[in-house]
Amino acid sequence: MNTTKAEEEDASELKIGEDFLKAKCLMNSEVAILLEHRCEQLKHMSDDPMNHLPQVFEKALQYVKRFSRFTNQDAVKQVREVLSRYQLAEYELAVLGNLCPETAEEAKAVVPSLKTKERNHDDEAIEKLLQDLLMIKKFE
Amino acid sequence: MFFHIVLERNMQLHPRHFGRNLRENLVSKLMKDVEGTCSGRHGFVVAITGIENIGKGLIRDGTGFVTFPVKYQCVVFRPFKGEILEAVVTMVNKMGFFAEAGPVQIFVSNHLIPDDMEFQSGDMPNYTTSDGSVKIQKDSEVRLKxxxxxxxxxxxxxxxxxxxxxxxxxxxxxTA
Known part of the structure; x- marks a missing residue:
């Protein structure tokens, strides 16, 4: 049963399983804030925090630090707010926030589900969305 | 992709941990047990962010251990087929290259590298276009599917x- 489930999985069609459709997707920038906060907490609790961090945590932290588009906490909040005006699925929102595509064509290439179904995402709307993202980045 | 998700786990606790600090003991044991683990279904558990609910404990016959069902929120990293993400190249060889996105390893075979990029061996093996304008080597950042x-x-x-x-x-x- 498990294997059939894995075969049906396809993020480009938003098939990511029931568990994850219900879950909240996090952008790299949001994870960075979360994990850094956690790191701080651990530092207060023990003298030698780096030794206690599991490898998965360490790697995730390095990754999100490297690939965060937005570092300012307010900017990150704003990105989510702006993107949530466009009737996107959680997953689509997070991919756009992570990759910050520059053109509508690029956006549709990285999030193919944008052009499926009768969703009112014409190029104009996508272009507008990308403009909004760019503005936040500019004024961060 | 990172997710914030609610998971459940049955925690077994030795009776010596009972008392005023039972909850703290339970939570710290949960963190020790779960953080850093990986399951095929939910991916890598990066960090626990909160406890939703701890259910009633059940004494196990014969051992005195008590099992508590614990619902907790956590950040997980779970890659999906069809997902597009950014990753850091960790190793390049003639078969292709390995990249890392957080805790997960991704292999890109040379069949899935554009045909105009050729493998160059040496002390810094890389894939380069014929005009030399684009190069993939260790520590390059790539966007892949x-x-x-x-x-x-x-x-x-x-x-x-x-x-x-x-x-x-x-x-x-x-060049960076």
């Missing part, structure tokens, strides 16, 4: 491609 995942009980391994529109190198360490 996951086309397959292999999941076993404790690990997730991915196969990726950069042979598609808007995929490939985003940052070259040599």
């Amino acid at each position: 996951i086309i397959g995942t292999r999941v076993d009980a404790t690990e997730i391994f991915c196969i990726g491609t950069i042979k598609d529109d808007f995929l490939g190198v985003i940052n070259d360490p040599a």
